[in-house]
Amino acid sequence: MPQNAGLQQIALQLIESIRDTVHRACGPTVSCTDITNLATRLALMHFGGRGYQVPLGRFDSRGPATEEQVGILPGPDDSVESIAQTFYQRGNFDLLDVVALSGAHTIGRASCDSFKNRKGENAEFVGKLRRNCSSPLPMPQDLDIQTPHTFDNKYYENLLEHKGVLNSDMALVHHSDTIKMVREFARNEDWFLTKFSEAMQKMAHLEGEGHPTLGEIRHNCFKINGNNGDTAAQGFAVSA
Numbered sequence: 001m002p003q004n005a006g007l008q009q010i011a012l013q014l015i016e017s018i019r020d021t022v023h024r025a026c027g028p029t030v031s032c033t034d035i036t037n038l039a040t041r042l043a044l045m046h047f048g049g050r051g052y053q054v055p056l057g058r059f060d061s062r063g064p065a066t067e068e069q070v071g072i073l074p075g076p077d078d079s080v081e082s083i084a085q086t087f088y089q090r091g092n093f094d095l096l097d098v099v100a101l102s103g104a105h106t107i108g109r110a111s112c113d114s115f116k117n118r119k120g121e122n123a124e125f126v127g128k129l130r131r132n133c134s135s136p137l138p139m140p141q142d143l144d145i146q147t148p149h150t151f152d153n154k155y156y157e158n159l160l161e162h163k164g165v166l167n168s169d170m171a172l173v174h175h176s177d178t179i180k181m182v183r184e185f186a187r188n189e190d191w192f193l194t195k196f197s198e199a200m201q202k203m204a205h206l207e208g209e210g211h212p213t214l215g216e217i218r219h220n221c222f223k224i225n226g227n228n229g230d231t232a233a234q235g236f237a238v239s240a
Contacts, residue, residue, distance in 0.1 A: 015039060016221045023219070032221040033058040037204050044200070047107055049151040050193050052201040059215030062224060076114040076166040080175040083168060091206050093199070099172060099181040100195040101203070105165075106155040107148065109140035115165050121173075122162035129165065141165055153193075156186035 015036055022030050037054045045051050074083045080098070087093035087101075112133035120126040132138055142148035143165050144155045155164075159182050164170040172178040185192040216225050 012222070019218075019221050028217045028219060031058055031060045031215075031217045033060050033215075035221075041200075041204075044151060047149065047151040050197040052197045052204065054201075054204045060218045060221075062214075062216055064224075074168065076110070076168050077117055078168045078171070080171045080178055083171075091202055093202060095177060096181055096195060097199040097202065099178050099185070100192065100199045102169065102172060103153070103155050103185065103192055103196050105143040105169060106151055106153070108143050109148075110143055110165055111140055112138050115141065115167070118165070118167055119170070121170060125163045143169075151193075153185055153189040156182050156192070160186055 015032065018035050018039065019030070019032055022035065034054075034056050037058070041051055041054055072086055072089075074086055080095075083102075084093075084095055084098045087098050115129060116133065118126055118129060129141060132141065145158055145163055145165075146154040155169075158164055159169060159173050162170065162173070164173070172182050185195075219225055
């Protein structure tokens with residue numbers, strides 16, 4: 001589905017490689033869910049973000065996510081109201097959390113399909129995006145055009161210059177409540193790093209559907225235990 005289109009096979013395989021190493025040393029005692037949560041925190045800290053508490057002892061799901069579950073994930077053209085409602089339905093998130101978590105776009109890239117409908121508040125910038133995507137070999141676009149390999153607050157500075165890559169990024173500037181938060185995060189990097197870490201801790205503690213001990217510890221992050229089918233059909237992205 002479009003929400004999972006950006007998942008990189010090399011990143012997923014890295015998680016599976018970690019699981020294999022851990023299970024060879026300790027047996028099947030650590031879930032892919034725990035490994036992914038810990039790897040996410042470590043990656044954030046590697047690029048300059050702050051750590052946060054991660055709950056351990058989670059289990060993996062025994063089945064794939066439904067199309068409905070994947071479909072509610074925020075998309076690149078969603079409005080502030082739509083994205084906020086997605087978070088409100090899952091846990092104790094507020095609008096400040098939503099704006100802070102959007103700052104994850106200070107790292108990463110987007111494919112042309114993600115911003116093909118990008119509106120033109122900054123005609124020069126949007127034109128540059130379109131020229132890249134019309135080239136014979138379009139390159140993935142850095143979501144942060146200033147410091148794409150550093151976890152900082154430059155993403156918000158870009159938004160104030162109308163240089164957000166996704167329509168959902170720019171929506172934060174056009175909303176009367178979130179624009180105030182964007183300006184403050186652009187002004188105060190320390191506050192952004194603090195609020196992002198707090199919001200990620202909330203994310204890490206989200207509970208899956210059903211009782212957490214009703215899952216399993218997968219022997220392969222790409223497969224449900226006891227199923228030898230095509231891993232692509234199951235997808236690592238469906239882990240609980």
